Amino acid sequence: MLVRQQAREHTEWELFKWMICIALASALALGVLTSVAGAADLSKVDREPAPLPSGIDGAAVPIEEPRFEEPPPVADLAIRVWQALELQHGQRYDEAIAAWQAIDLACETTVWKQVALGQAYLATGEIDSAAEVLFDARDLQSDNPIVHYFLGLLRLEQAYVADEWPDAVGPEGTSFVAYKPTDVAPNTKSMYQLTAMMELEEALKLAPDVWADQPLVPADWPTRAALAPTVGDLLLAVSADNFEAKAHNMLSYLYLERGSLETAEGHMDSAARGGLKVVGYVDLGEKYAEAGQHTDAARAYVKAMSHSPSKVEPARKAWENLRDAWQELW
8 A cells, every 4th residue: 555655656746847847848948939039020120131232223123013905805797797788778889898898607698798799799880790799609509599589680780781693683784794702601682681581580489498587697606786687687688678579570571572471471460469569561561462462451451550650541551452352352
């Protein structure tokens, strides 16, 4: 029992000594740290910074804050297309041509840029330029009815300024010993007109394929425009929104000149149903009367009454042809 008590007292004494040693060491360390910190503070206050080495003044420059330039504004394709359409609709064709030439549409709608340029060139009388862009449009999309429609207009413009074959002009005082045609075919008025008829007929055949709501600019491209321009907007700008009725009207005159009176009348009727004022019914009535088809002539004059500003003259001719038709029966 005595031995156990002595061992406990020895352990307590050892712990007490270690506690005293740790306390003295902590106090000593605290004093050293305080003195070092104080010396550092005094060095900040009392010591002057040493001068820079000679010759370094020119090399030392202050660090400027980095400048971040704003990126250039993204070209808003939809708004640029709207601007070109507005210029074209306002018949400011030279400006419209410049605007379209600076626009790059997506592959699937590039053909419509060529159509717009073709119409603008036709309006300004630049036939060669119109032919170039419209032929490019046909290469891009051969089944596009609007392309064929404007190719028909192009051929009519070419027919207007073209000459006919010498033997189709009629008797002249001068006879040609030799005649060398131009290298481009068709190269006569009648051939240009025939090609125009083919193009317009093709436009009518393909007319149901027009997708007026097709966007000219991809829907996923960024834009500030409230609405994206569509093919229908372009058709309105190039005066082709009612191209079917206009094609029928032009074909009626072409067939009328060739004596295909029934076909011409059919195209006139289609143009009238499309909302156009058809003035060709009077000419059609005259052609029917000359051919001795008085009943048909009377019908044409009756139709002319609803499309002519004066009703009296078509009505009179209608009665005259009905009278002649009655007399022929008896």
